Amino acid sequence: MKILLVEDNERVSQFVTKGLQEAGHTTDHTANGRDGMFLAASEPYDVIIMDRMLPGEIDGLAIIEVLRKAGKRTPILILSALSEVDDRIRGLRSGGDDYLTKPFAFGELLARIDALHRRAQSVNTEIPLTVGDLHMDPLTRKVTRGTRPITLQPREFKLLEYLMRHAGQVVTRTMLLENVWDYHFDPQTNVVDVHISKLRQKIDAEFERPLLRTVRNAGYTVTADD
C-alpha cells in the first residue's frame, strides 16, 4: 500500500513511518501542509494520514477540503491532538474518512488504515462473505459454518459482519465500539471482549480451527489462515 503521511512532529513521523514500512507499506512523509497538498493532489496514494494542526498557513482540514473539492477520493485518516467530540465531527465533515486522537497505539493506526483501504475497494454490501468454511449472506442474514446453521442475535450478526468484511485484518476494540455499537467513548471495562467471547462460543466452540482470533495488544481478527 502506498501511504502519504503529513505530520510535523518528528518523533511521531519516525515512529509511524518505521511501523508502516515494517508492515510492508511504502511511505512518503512531509512535515508541511503545502508539500502535503501538492503530493496528495499529484501522486496516487492508497491512504493519506493527515495531521490536523500543521505549521504554515494551511491546516490539515483545509487540505482535505481542497482535495475533496478537486475530486480526489483517496481515503484520509485524520490524526489530531484535539479529542473533543465536536472536533471529531468537524474533521469527518470536512471530508476525512476516519479520525484518530493522539496519543494512539500504532496497532490502532495500522488497523484503521487497513480498514480504510478495504472500504475504498469494496463497497458492495450485498455480496455474501466467506472466511474459510464460515459463510454469511448479508441479504438473507443467514450464517453457516460448514453445513451447520448458526443463529445470531442482531448485534452479534453486525459484529461478525464487521469482522468478516475486514477478514485477515486486525480490528481494534475502539473500531468495534464505533462501528458496531456507534459508541464514541471508552466504556472502561472489557465489555467488547465479552461480546467477542460470546460470538466465539457460537462460531468457533465446536470446531477444530478457530476463525476468530485475538491479536495481542491490538484487537481481533477473523481469518482462515494460520
Place this chain on the structure above:
Amino acid sequence: MIRSSAVSLALGYVALGITALVLFAAPLWYAWRVTIQEGRQEILQADAQRLTDVYRREGVGGLKSYIDTRVGMQIAGDRILLLADSSLHPLAGNLAMWPASVPLNPGNYVLPVVIGDQPPETALVHVAVVGTNILLVGRFNTIFASLQTHFWYGLAAAIAVLSIAGLLVGVITRRALMSRVNSIRQTVSAIIHGDLQHRLPTQLQDDELNILSRTINGMLEQIELLVHGVRNVSNSIAHDLRTPLAELRSRLEELALIRPPPEQTFAEIDGAVADVDQVIRIFDALLRLAEIDAGMRRSGFVALDISDLAANAVEFYAPAAELKNIHLGFRSDGPLSVSGDPVLLAQALSNLIDNSLKYAPVNGMIQVAVLKQGDGSVEVSVTDNGPGIAESEKSKVVERFYRGDASRGTPGVGLGLSLVQAVAKLHGSTLRLSDQNPGLRVALTLPLETTGMAEAAAAAPAAGAARIDVELTPAAQPR
C-alpha cells in the same frame, strides 16, 4: 460633594420644589395685585361718586356735614377723606392739609402719602373734582402691606426650608450610601486579594443596593464554587496522574538499572504501555468533563429516543452481566423523545450500568428503567442490589476522583459518577441517589420533547399499554 449622586439628586429635588413654589406663587401674586387692587379702586370710585351726589343734592355745606359725619363714624384709621377748595384749603375730612405727593388731576393713584409727622405709607387714592372744590378719597394699604409681607416671608421661608431639608437629606443619604459603598468596597478588595469567602453585607429590604449586593453574592458563590472545583481538580490531577506516572517512572528506571533478560524486559515494557494508557484514560475523562462543564456540548443536542438509547446500553452490557450471573432487566414506556447529546447520554448510562455491574453481587440484579413521569418528563434510572452508598458519602461520590470505601481495590479512576453528574447538569437535571436497602438507585430526569411527544403518543395511544419489559438475562442461569 456636588458630584455625589445623592447630593446632586437632592439638589435637583430642591430646585424642582422651588420652581414649583414660584410657579404657584406668581399667579397668586398677580391675581392679588390686579383683582384686589382693581376692586378696591372701584369701591373708592363709587365712594367718590356717592359724595359727588351728596354735593349735587345739598351743596358744599351738605357735603361738608356729610363728610364730617363720616369722619366722626370712622373706626378704621386706614381711610383718607379730604374735601379742599380750589386753593387747596381743607374744608372737611380727616387730613389737616392736602398731601404734597397727591396730584390735583382727577384719577386713580397708588402713592406714598404723608400724614402729619408719620413716615410715608402707600395708599390707594382717588381724586375727583366736585364743583370748584377738589375731593380726595383714599385708603392706606397697611393691612395689605402686612399681607404682602407675610406672603413674601412665607415664600422665602418655604424656599429656605426646602433647600435646607433637601441639602440635609442629600448629605445624610450620601453618608449612608457612602458607608454602604465603602463596606462593599472593602469586601470587594478583600476578594480581589484572594479571600473568596467574603460576602457583601445585605439587609432584609429590597432596595437597589441590596438587590445588587445579593446578585453579586450569588455570583461570588458561583465563582467560589468554580475556583474550589478547579483547585480540587488540580489536586486530584496531581494525585491521580502522579500515581501512575510515578509507577511508570520507577518501572522504567528499574529497567534501565537492572537490565533484565529480554523476556522480562518486554513484559515490563508492556506494563509501562498499560500505565501510559491509564494516564491517557484519566486525561481523556478529565477533558471530557471540562468540555461538558463548559457547556459547549449543548450544540450537539438533537431529538433522540431515550428508550432506544437505554435499550442499546443494556444490550451492550448484557453479556458482561451474564458473565457475573447478574440479572440485567430493562423497562420502558415505549419510544420517548428527548432533546440531548446522544454520545454523552450513552456514556452516562453506560457509566451507571458499568458501576452497578462492579458493585452488584454475583447472582445480583440490576434494573434499568426509562419511565414517563406525570409532569411531562422522563426518568432514567439504574437500580442495583449492591452494597449501596452510605448517606455521608452520597454527596461525595459525584466529586471528581472520589472513590468510596467499597470501591477500594476495584478498577476505575473515580470519574464515572462525576461525569454522569456533569451530563445530567448539562441536560438541566441533577443526579438523585437513593437507597434500595440494599442497593443503590441512581436517577436523572429529562424533559420530554414536545414534538417527539406527539410521535410517542401516536405510537402508543395509551401510555401504560406501551410499557415493555425485556428480560435480557434469565434470573437464575447456572454456569
